[in-house]
Amino acid sequence: MNMLEEISFILFLLTLCIIVYIDRRNLEVQGPIVIRRSRKGKKELERWVKKRKKLIRVIGYFAGIAAVPLVVLSFVLLLKNVLDILFKQIKLGAALVLPAPVAEAKLIPGMLLLPWYFWVAAALTVFLSHELAHALVALAERIPIKSIGLFLLFFIPGAFVEPDEQRLRHAKKLTKLKVYGAGSVANLIVAALALPLLQLSLVTFYEPMGISYAGVVNGSPAAEVNLSGIIMEIDGRRILKPDDLSQVLLTHRPGDVIEVETTEGSFTLKLGEHPANSSMAFLGISCPCKTAYTLKRWLTPYRGAVETIYSLLFWIMLINFNIALVNMLPLKPLDGGKVLETILGRSRWSKHVTNGITMLTFFLLLLAFLGPLLL
Numbered sequence: 319m320n321m322l323e324e325i326s327f328i329l330f331l332l333t334l335c336i337i338v339y340i341d342r343r344n345l346e347v348q349g350p351i352v353i354r355r356s357r358k359g360k361k362e363l364e365r366w367v368k369k370r371k372k373l374i375r376v377i378g379y380f381a382g383i384a385a386v387p388l389v390v391l392s393f394v395l396l397l398k399n400v401l402d403i404l405f406k407q408i409k410l411g412a413a414l415v416l417p418a419p420v421a422e423a424k425l426i427p428g429m430l431l432l433p434w435y436f437w438v439a440a441a442l443t444v445f446l447s448h449e450l451a452h453a454l455v456a457l458a459e460r461i462p463i464k465s466i467g468l469f470l471l472f473f474i475p476g477a478f479v480e481p482d483e484q485r486l487r488h489a490k491k492l493t494k495l496k497v498y499g500a501g502s503v504a505n506l507i508v509a510a511l512a513l514p515l516l517q518l519s520l521v522t523f524y525e526p527m528g529i530s531y532a533g534v535v536n537g538s539p540a541a542e543v544n545l546s547g548i549i550m551e552i553d554g555r556r557i558l559k560p561d562d563l564s565q566v567l568l569t570h571r572p573g574d575v576i577e578v579e580t581t582e583g584s585f586t587l588k589l590g591e592h593p594a595n596s597s598m599a600f601l602g603i604s605c606p607c608k609t610a611y612t613l614k615r616w617l618t619p620y621r622g623a624v625e626t627i628y629s630l631l632f633w634i635m636l637i638n639f640n641i642a643l644v645n646m647l648p649l650k651p652l653d654g655g656k657v658l659e660t661i662l663g664r665s666r667w668s669k670h671v672t673n674g675i676t677m678l679t680f681f682l683l684l685l686a687f688l689g690p691l692l693l
Contacts, residue, residue: 327419355467367457374458378496385499388646403689412686440637445477451504453479498653505642512635524611526558531603538602539587547582548610560607570599649679
């Protein structure tokens with residue numbers, strides 16, 4: 319954390335406070351949440367939807383069809399995450415992504431702290447796409463929008479669209495699924511658009527420099543010499559991708575001495591026997607292994623701008639993707655919980671099932687957050 323990050327974050331908070339103070343007469347306070355509702359923009363949205371109703375209804379059908387599979391996928395991924403934590407396959411669980419006065423992302427138990435400006439930019443794409451999709455599909459399905467609004471939960475901003483709940487409650491099941499699924503589908507579309515831009519920026523601005531790895535295996539040749547850094551060369555041969563490492567190791571046998579060049583220095587080690595095949599050479603690094611990149615030399619004077627663009631695209635992609643899945647968890651009041659309620663109906667037994675699945679999902683989510691701390 320440096321002084322510039324702290325000052326800019328304080329200015330961000332002060333700006334929010336000034337906006338809240340100036341607009342205080344139009345605000346509602348519900349516990350820790352400050353809400354600003356507005357009817358402005360409704361007529362413009364309605365006119366826009368009328369001109370493009372067919373296109374929006376097609377998107378709505380896709381959202382309606384995708385809603386249930388997304389709920390199932392989200393629940394399965396959450397369950398897998400919890401099982402991996404319980405069986406100690408992974409050390410990290412769920413984390414809240416929060417804005418903070420940091421220069422780069424910082425992961426602490428239960429929280430991922432992002433530079434506040436990246437968080438705000440990514441959050442804007444999440445809120446705008448998500449809530450706009452809800453509004454457009456609802457209007458295309460003749461569900462009126464009562465208000466459009468913003469909210470603050472402590473210092474965390476957000477947005478919402480408030481449809482006519484009475485009309486939505488009595489709408490057909492498919493109509494409900496279209497409206498409920500639209501937000502997450504919009505977030506997935508944003509993530510899908512950001513991904514090729516991210517890949518394009520990677521190949522344009524960066525070049526391979528070697529391979530990174532998760533760590534070293536205890537008792538292995540790599541561990542004995544405290545191998546560290548990104549592997550760039552072995553015996554003078556460039557290593558730019560995991561396959562390059564595999565090909566080099568295939569030319570050696572257990573007991574061969576090799577020279578490994580990394581970003582941390584040069585390491586001389588004797589290869590061991592592979593645990594799965596004693597005739598194969600074993601270095602002793604643990605996976606996943608992946609290509610590491612460095613900024614192209616001619617872009618060095620613009621490092622700050624390039625890294626900002628790349629980081630921004632990365633967080634827009636990642637946050638939109640994860641919000642889409644979290645929002646579709648079968649947990650009320652999330653959209654996934656509403657999808658579950660719509661599918662099961664409103665009979666007495668279905669309410670019990672809905673509440674049971676909601677409680678199970680909440681318990682799993684709690685384990686995903688707290689499991690790494692408790693186990």
